[in-house]
Amino acid sequence: MKKGKILIDFERCFACKTCEIECAFSHSQEKDFFQFIENPDRMPSVRIKKIGQYITPLRCLHCDFPSCVVICPTKALKKDENKIIIIENEKCVGCGMCVVVCPYGVPHINRDKKIYTKCDLCIERLKDGQLPACVLSCPNKALKFFEFEEKNEKVRSR
Amino acid sequence: MENVEIIIDGVRKVVPKRITILKVAQELKIEIPTLCYHPAIEPYGACRLCTVEIEKNNRKMFVTSCNYPIENEIKIETNNENVIKIRKLILELLIAKVGYKGKVKEIAEKYNVEPRFGVGDDDCILCGLCVNVCKEIIGVNAISFSSRGINRDVSPPFGKEAVDCIGCGACAFLCPIGTIKIEDLNEKRIITKINANLELEKCKICGKYFVPKKFIEYIKNKIGNVELDVFLICDECKGENYIKRLASFSLTGGKNE
Ligand code: SF4
Numbered sequence: 001m002k003k004g005k006i007l008i009d010f011e012r013c014f015a016c017k018t019c020e021i022e023c024a025f026s027h028s029q030e031k032d033f034f035q036f037i038e039n040p041d042r043m044p045s046v047r048i049k050k051i052g053q054y055i056t057p058l059r060c061l062h063c064d065f066p067s068c069v070v071i072c073p074t075k076a077l078k079k080d081e082n083k084i085i086i087i088e089n090e091k092c093v094g095c096g097m098c099v100v101v102c103p104y105g106v107p108h109i110n111r112d113k114k115i116y117t118k119c120d121l122c123i124e125r126l127k128d129g130q131l132p133a134c135v136l137s138c139p140n141k142a143l144k145f146f147e148f149e150e151k152n153e154k155v156r157s158r
Numbered sequence: 159m160e161n162v163e164i165i166i167d168g169v170r171k172v173v174p175k176r177i178t179i180l181k182v183a184q185e186l187k188i189e190i191p192t193l194c195y196h197p198a199i200e201p202y203g204a205c206r207l208c209t210v211e212i213e214k215n216n217r218k219m220f221v222t223s224c225n226y227p228i229e230n231e232i233k234i235e236t237n238n239e240n241v242i243k244i245r246k247l248i249l250e251l252l253i254a255k256v257g258y259k260g261k262v263k264e265i266a267e268k269y270n271v272e273p274r275f276g277v278g279d280d281d282c283i284l285c286g287l288c289v290n291v292c293k294e295i296i297g298v299n300a301i302s303f304s305s306r307g308i309n310r311d312v313s314p315p316f317g318k319e320a321v322d323c324i325g326c327g328a329c330a331f332l333c334p335i336g337t338i339k340i341e342d343l344n345e346k347r348i349i350t351k352i353n354a355n356l357e358l359e360k361c362k363i364c365g366k367y368f369v370p371k372k373f374i375e376y377i378k379n380k381i382g383n384v385e386l387d388v389f390l391i392c393d394e395c396k397g398e399n400y401i402k403r404l405a406s407f408s409l410t411g412g413k414n415e
């Protein structure tokens with residue numbers, strides 16, 4: 001299992017939106033890419049934001065003290081042992097409290113399709129030793145994966 | 159914790175005592191249709207669609223799997239002829255009440271139901287998800303069941319207006335047939351069926367109406383009366399704020415050259 005965080009070199013992002021597509025596709029049920037593009041069943045959990053000259057892929061920061069986890073009334077959101085904030089989709093009741101308390105405006109609830117989207121750091125891929133989809137796909141390397149080394153881990157917990 | 163041994167669809171399995179049949183089935187990836195069950199809410203056992211057949215002390219009977227705790231050694235059949243017959247009948251009755259809507263339609267198609275009792279046009283299957291989520295999870299109790307018998311329905315107090323509703327929308331999210339709908343019209347949020355009418359808060363930055371005032375009040379109380387700026391800013395603007403802050407740390411000021 002890979003452990004780490006996604007870092008953004010945000011002067012390199014030129015808003016091609018590859019990461020958005022890869023993110024949504026890698027989390028969707030659909031296996032066929034062309035089918036997926038025509039009828040996406042999932043929204044991306046990383047979104048390109050452009051404000052004036054600034055462009056940044058915005059995704060969950062996996063905070064150390066996450067307010068969304070604290071407020072979630074069904075404990076659908078939780079911090080796992082690798083410090084990744086994950087959502088158990090079945091438990092979500094769509095109340096939207098996390099949307100209000102998140103300081104960065106990350107969680108999204110689609111009321112029509114009844115899905116909740118938030119970055120899970122591609123936990124399934126990390127377990128297989130792969131990089132997160134957005135990091136792997138970024139053509140200009142604006143997204144990087146910073147891996148914690150065992151040594152670092154110890155230092156952090158000390 | 160004590161364990162018991164059960165046989166489910168011919169497979170022997172040791173399970174912890176008092177776990178429900180539905181949970182065991184879901185672990186084994188056995189499909190049981192449900193309408194009124196939600197993992198975060200206490201099982202209510204209203205729709206009966208999750209019926210399975212069990213054999214206990216050599217006697218066969220039907221139980222609802224979502225709220226049946228396994229106490230002793232039993233044999234469970236989740237998908238035999240009898241069970242399917244019962245599920246079909248329940249679906250026929252549901253269709254007679256509400257017609258082909260949402261999850262009822264989905265499941266009925268899977269079971270190839272041919273409705274003998276007509277196709278109705280009611281708007282509620284009385285699954286109770288909306289009432290229970292409001293009571294158990296949100297803790298607001300804005301809506302409840304009213305009347306008895308065929309007049310039973312979900313409604314706000316005295317059938318008037320849901321005055322306690324905070325407008326979170328969990329009921330709309332869970333309703334399996336899509337009866338409860340949220341409509342945001344400028345400064346008002348209207349929730350159909352439960353008749354709620356809420357004032358929305360304006361985003362401090364862009365001025366868009368985005369979340370009910372009462373909902374913010376509720377969250378404030380929940381975390382101990384803390385007033386935070388982020389509650390009054392819509393998610394788009396929150397993202398933008400964050401990026402601006404990031405940019406101020408960057409050497410080139412975030413220019414893309
Ligand atoms: S309004 Fe919808 S959620 Fe509420 S009891 Fe009726 S069918 Fe169930």
Ligand code: FES
Binds near residue numbers: 193202204207
């Ligand atoms: S899901 Fe068990 S009775 Fe409705």
